[in-house]
Amino acid sequence: MRTPPFLPRFRGRLHDPRTATAVGRWLGLAILVCFVTGVTSHYLQQPPDWAAGHLPTRPVSGYRVTQSLHVISGIAAIPLLLVKLWTVYPRLFEWPPIRSVAHALERISIAVLVAATLLELFMGLLNTIQWYPWPFPFRAAHWALAFVIIGALLVHLAVKAPVIAAHWRRTSRATTTLDAQEAREAQDARDTAGDAATAAAERRSLLLGLAASVGAVTLVSAGQSVTPLRRLVLLAPRDPRVGPQGLPVNRTARAAGITPDDLRGWRLRVGGPEPYELTLAELRAMPQTRVELPLACVEGWSKSAHWEGVRIKDLLARAGLPDGASLRIVSMQRHGGYGVSAMDRAYTRDGLTLLALRLNGEILAPDHGFPARIIAPNRPGVLQTKWVTRLEVL
Structure with missing residues (x-):
């Protein structure tokens, strides 16, 4: 025609x-x-x-x-x-x-596929620089759009x-x-x-x-x-070589609302059958483990570093949980997401999972979670909780 x-x-x-x-x-x-x-x-x-x-x-x-x-x-x-x-x-x-019902369905599926893919890539690109100009939650929308794209793509491929x-x-x-x-x-x-x-x-x-x-x-x-x-690195928003102690940060202590008063008199509270508290000096007196693990963030940047601290499994064993347990990890931070994170039993049993006190041979900088933070293998950076104050057994 x-x-x-x-x-x-x-x-x-x-x-x-x-x-x-x-x-x-x-x-x-x-x-x-x-x-x-x-x-x-x-x-x-x-x-x-x-x-x-x-x-x-x-x-x-x-x-x-x-x-x-x-x-x-x-x-x-x-x-x-x-x-x-x-x-x-x-x-x-x-x-x-539109030439037929089938043709109309094809064009609708293509319109959905193109619109969803453009929006998904646009949102993902802005997430790499942590800019969220939309009023809805990024993760939920990004997750839902992914399945819309796959569904529309399968229809398009079939047609x-x-x-x-x-x-x-x-x-x-x-x-x-x-x-x-x-x-x-x-x-x-x-x-x-x-x-x-x-x-x-x-x-x-x-x-x-x-x-x-x-x-x-x-x-x-x-x-x-x-x-x-x-x-x-020219277009990436993060240079993994730039940051306190040679490691980038996404949220500084100031942005998280951490003040010097919060750090004075800090104590770690550990729950369990035999709950207890530790001062920073007491925590440093416990056996220390040194590991090399990457800090990998959802925005796409990552870098390996040397961490030193107390194994989570040792802290739980002292609380009467020798086989580990699922934890709720609570941070002192007042602002921003992920102030509370969950840790699966598989991580708490792993000898590489630490409550880290030192980074690359130095005491943790405030922006890296001083006095103590979580570091665990194969775990997203947003869940490597900083400024830890409580370990609560679930």
Whole structure:
């Protein structure tokens, strides 16, 4: 069916299903990695009831790897999505806009997919700089949008499966399995734009340029978590080398409302069958353990450091809990989220989980949680609670 004269006509060679499929493969991979690692992050931060006591503490850098991949794949998806939309946007001007019920459902699913993906990537990007200009909770919205995207994507793939299959491999007969309407459109595009060899060369140039763009944004942002790339950090909001005691902070003591008066006379209260309290001097007199663990934050930055302190399992054993227990960890902070966090039994039993008193050979700086903070393997940074004052057994 001819396009009405009042609508634009697109004669570019690369506004075609074959180019859209090629870009879509890369975009689909980025979305899949982003989704899987995002689910992993969500369940480590907020484990479901069925996972109680079974959260993995190994590998110790597991969360660092998965959350880094989550942010890296999300950033890489931005140029991929923009190019994907560029290849298919002429279809917005198809006439008639709706040809059947199935066609209407297809266009609705695409509208939902595009809108949800753009919003998800936009929100995720702003989260890396901790800027939240919207009135709703970021985590809840980000989590819900992820499943909207996956659902809409599955519908889209099901509807477009014949077209995707026809163009999955680079063959000269790719259009033979398309429906008659798309076959005519593809043929018209080739007749107008020139021979197939020229179109293939332009497609390769586009894909090479896209690959270079994705590689560039990855190299200049991934250094906040990938140590070998740290010297290339240009776009990342955090340089993992910058911060008190060589480690960045997201919330300072001042921002958390910690005052000098709070620190004077500080005592640690530990619950259990035999509850007790410890002064800082008494805590330092207990056997100290030194570990090397990463601090990995949901915004995508991470860095390994040397921590020294008392094992949580030793503190619980002193309270009459030799086999560990699930804990509620309470901070002195007055402002900001995660002033109270939960710790699963799997962590409290692990010998690498510490109530840390020292960082990189020095007494904790106030911004790093002085007098005591949590550090545990394979645990999100927001749950590595600072300024700890109570360990409550659940």
